Amino acid sequence: MMRSWGTVAAIVVAAGMAGFAGTVDGENIGAGGSGEAQKFALPAVTLSPAARVGRELFFDTSLSASGRMSCATCHDPRFAYGPPNDRAVQLGGPALSDAGTRAVPSLRYQEYTPPYADLLDNPDGISTPGPGGGFTWDGRSPTLADQAQIPLLAPNEMANRSRADVVRKIRRGSQAREFGEAFGASVFENVNTAFSKALEALQAFQKEDPSFHPYNSKYDLRASNKIGGTFTEAEMRGFAVYNDPKRGNCFACHYNGAGLNGSVRLFTDYTYAAIGVPRNMEIPANRNARHFDLGVCGRTDHPGRANERFCGLFKTPTLRNVATRKVFFHNGKMKSLAEAIRFYNTRDTNPELWYPVVDGIVRKFDDVPAAYRHNIDGQAPLDGRAAGSQPPMSAQDMADLEVFLNTLNDDYHAPPPSLAGLMLKRH
Numbered sequence: 001m002m003r004s005w006g007t008v009a010a011i012v013v014a015a016g017m018a019g020f021a022g023t024v025d026g027e028n029i030g031a032g033g034s035g036e037a038q039k040f041a042l043p044a045v046t047l048s049p050a051a052r053v054g055r056e057l058f059f060d061t062s063l064s065a066s067g068r069m070s071c072a073t074c075h076d077p078r079f080a081y082g083p084p085n086d087r088a089v090q091l092g093g094p095a096l097s098d099a100g101t102r103a104v105p106s107l108r109y110q111e112y113t114p115p116y117a118d119l120l121d122n123p124d125g126i127s128t129p130g131p132g133g134g135f136t137w138d139g140r141s142p143t144l145a146d147q148a149q150i151p152l153l154a155p156n157e158m159a160n161r162s163r164a165d166v167v168r169k170i171r172r173g174s175q176a177r178e179f180g181e182a183f184g185a186s187v188f189e190n191v192n193t194a195f196s197k198a199l200e201a202l203q204a205f206q207k208e209d210p211s212f213h214p215y216n217s218k219y220d221l222r223a224s225n226k227i228g229g230t231f232t233e234a235e236m237r238g239f240a241v242y243n244d245p246k247r248g249n250c251f252a253c254h255y256n257g258a259g260l261n262g263s264v265r266l267f268t269d270y271t272y273a274a275i276g277v278p279r280n281m282e283i284p285a286n287r288n289a290r291h292f293d294l295g296v297c298g299r300t301d302h303p304g305r306a307n308e309r310f311c312g313l314f315k316t317p318t319l320r321n322v323a324t325r326k327v328f329f330h331n332g333k334m335k336s337l338a339e340a341i342r343f344y345n346t347r348d349t350n351p352e353l354w355y356p357v358v359d360g361i362v363r364k365f366d367d368v369p370a371a372y373r374h375n376i377d378g379q380a381p382l383d384g385r386a387a388g389s390q391p392p393m394s395a396q397d398m399a400d401l402e403v404f405l406n407t408l409n410d411d412y413h414a415p416p417p418s419l420a421g422l423m424l425k426r427h
């Protein structure tokens with residue numbers, strides 16, 4: 001049976017709190033299918049056959065070498081399809097003991113992302129075209145379908161040995177019949193065809209299922225003038241900080257206006273910037289002092305000196321649901337939203353708070369090789385002001401900004417309006 005999204009959103013939140021809720025009112029809300037998906041109590045919605053298969057695949061732990069890892073292990077719907085824990089990087093591979101190299105991004109609000117281009121038009125219509133678009137922190141995947149093959153085959157993630165390995169598991173698994181119905185009975189005859197259909201299915205699920213783009217935050221209520229969307233004083237002040245070129249200036253990159261392809265308020269302009277997040281020694285790969293994650297210029301299609309202007313650049317992520325995260329930035333170095341905001345405010349005025357100090361000298365930008373530090377972005381609040389000078393935001397500004405960013409969390413439930421409030425409105 002179908003439920004309206006409003007009711008279902010409430011159930012999802014409740015399920016998230018309780019940790020697990022497979023049924024409500026004795027009724028199954030997993031929307032058909034008998035797989036792992038039900039554990040996460042996704043709302044019942046009408047999906048295309050491909051997307052229905054994609055939902056099964058997304059939650060299917062048998063598609064991993066360990067038998068214990070699915071897409072949802074790292075991209076947990078209860079955390080806006082981001083990581084469920086505060087690990088900088090997750091453990092995967094056959095024994096779930098091989099560390100990743102980057103923090104897990106949220107999969108929400110990815111559906112408008114265009115493929116990467118060195119000169120993508122900026123949605124603000126003012127900025128000059130520059131590197132933008134694409135999936136992963138460095139943009140190397142042009143589509144959601146293309147992206148899905150990375151975790152399926154990565155030795156430190158789901159660690160399947162080959163495409164054939166994945167297809168064999170699907171063919172023997174619980175979705176085999178549904179897969180055949182969606183893509184034709186002969187789909188399994190060719191490994192490459194079957195594999196690419198699996199990727200298409202995962203993409204269709206992410207594009208079609210409203211749980212990936214609910215647009216039901218307090219911010220959305222306010223933007224569409226709905227009841228419950230009235231900002232508090234603190235939220236208003238925080239929004240002003242966000243939009244003030246001299247204080248937060250967050251909107252300059254986490255752009256909240258009309259975006260590309262008819263999108264709105266995505267809180268990213270898909271651009272890439274080097275902001276010099278400190279090196280994170282929690283990531284095992286970083287124990288090798290010569291190893292650097294160079295972002296866009298670390299891609300195989302952007303290698304070497306000719307591409308040095310792309311070194312150190314990472315994608316500007318959406319800030320929707322950012323307050324639900326426990327790790328921040330491409331290397332998961334920051335562990336709270338307040339800390340991430342403080343970094344923006346004091347990276348330049350108090351670099352000793354963020355980078356190692358050796359023999360009294362601050363090793364600023366310790367995760368960007370010296371040869372590429374000229375790529376570090378100079379926009380406010382990271383405008384390169386002198387150490388010891390006044391930071392752009394006051395303590396109050398930072399607190400307000402954090403309060404504002406919390407309005408970007410989905411599944412917001414307005415408190416019931418008080419009688420007094422209603423009376424006031426009538427007069």
Ligand code: HEC
Binds near residue numbers: 138144151
């Ligand atoms: C072991 C944890 C893990 C698993 C399992 C995993 N992912 Fe990811 N995912 C990541 C990480 C880490 C990144 C960032 C990768 C990078 O930047 O190179 C990512 C990035 C992505 C992105 C790009 C998001 C963006 O902001 O550009 C998509 C889409 C995605 N994953 C989908 C999937 C799908 C579909 C599956 C299952 C087939 C999956 N992931 C399984 C960890 C995981």
Ligand code: HEC
Binds near residue numbers: 252273274318381401
């Ligand atoms: C010059 C462009 C730019 C500006 C201005 C900017 N950001 Fe960012 N933001 C980025 C980029 C690029 C990243 C990813 C950097 C990385 O991981 O190395 C990022 C990442 C983040 C993250 C981590 C999100 C996640 O999913 O891990 C937060 C939080 C954030 N920004 C908040 C803000 C706030 C708040 C402001 C305003 C005070 C702001 N940003 C201003 C470009 C910008």
